[in-house]
Amino acid sequence: SAVISQKPSRDICQRGTSLTIQCQVDSQVTMMFWYRQQPGQSLTLIATANQGSEATYESGFVIDKFPISRPNLTFSTLTVSNMSPEDSSIYLCSVKQGATEAFFGQGTRLTVV
Amino acid sequence: EDKVVQSPLSLVVHEGDTVTLNCSYEVTNFRSLLWYKQEKKAPTFLFMLTSSGIEKKSGRLSSILDKKELSSILNITATQTGDSAIYLCAVDRAGGTSYGKLTFGQGTILTVHP
Numbered sequence: 350s351a352v353i354s355q356k357p358s359r360d361i362c363q364r365g366t367s368l369t370i371q372c373q374v375d376s377q378v379t380m381m382f383w384y385r386q387q388p389g390q391s392l393t394l395i396a397t398a399n400q401g402s403e404a405t406y407e408s409g410f411v412i413d414k415f416p417i418s419r420p421n422l423t424f425s426t427l428t429v430s431n432m433s434p435e436d437s438s439i440y441l442c443s444v445k446q447g448a449t450e451a452f453f454g455q456g457t458r459l460t461v462v
Numbered sequence: 463e464d465k466v467v468q469s470p471l472s473l474v475v476h477e478g479d480t481v482t483l484n485c486s487y488e489v490t491n492f493r494s495l496l497w498y499k500q501e502k503k504a505p506t507f508l509f510m511l512t513s514s515g516i517e518k519k520s521g522r523l524s525s526i527l528d529k530k531e532l533s534s535i536l537n538i539t540a541t542q543t544g545d546s547a548i549y550l551c552a553v554d555r556a557g558g559t560s561y562g563k564l565t566f567g568q569g570t571i572l573t574v575h576p
Contacts, residue, residue: 379562380561380562382562382563382564390568391550391566391567391568391569392505392550392552392564392566393566394563394564394565397562397563439503441503441504441505443564445562448493448494448554449510450496450507450510451496451507451552451554451562451564452507453504453505453506454504455503455504456502456503456504457503458503
């Protein structure tokens with residue numbers, strides 16, 4: 350199983366600012382994903398982080414709001430841009446190798462005030 | 463549109479009780495169904511089910527998949543307060559642009575009272 354380090358663990362941010370969340374994996378993985386969990390809701394996929402190319406976003410999520418980088422097979426960042434209180438959520442990175450289960454980072458609890 | 467539905471949405475029991483959580487799905491190119499336990503932020507993996515009728519067991523937890531009925535159940539026997547958590551069901555699809563992406567149900571909030 351992969352060990353995933355995600356940081357920050359939590360943050361409180363002012364509206365209009367941006368926050369970058371980092372995800373580091375202890376081994377090379379093919380697939381990395383970013384999920385959002387709004388208060389009282391389940392997990393929703395934001396995008397697939399592609400190594401060496403632009404991320405693939407799900408319906409309702411755009412690159413200008415959630416830019417993603419993936420410079421190599423062990424690291425990715427998600428930025429939440431121009432934040433509003435509606436962006437207050439838990440953000441989770443996830444990795445998957447083929448037909449195995451998905452593993453999750455510890456999550457980032459973001460509060461926008 | 464792919465859909466994963468869990469029931470009940472919440473459940474309150476006392477220690478020692480047995481609970482059954484349900485998950486039904488409608489997805490294209492089904493590959494596997496996964497159960498996770500979420501206590502704080504990060505979901506932790508419980509089971510992955512790919513074949514119908516084969517029970518997976520880990521201690522007091524067990525799960526089984528019914529591909530004919532497009533559903534799965536998660537059983538917890540002799541519940542303990544440490545079982546209090548959100549239980550998430552997710553479906554993984556095979557191939558194409560959906561490869562590796564999980565679709566989650568709403569979750570079941572389980573509360574176990576001493």
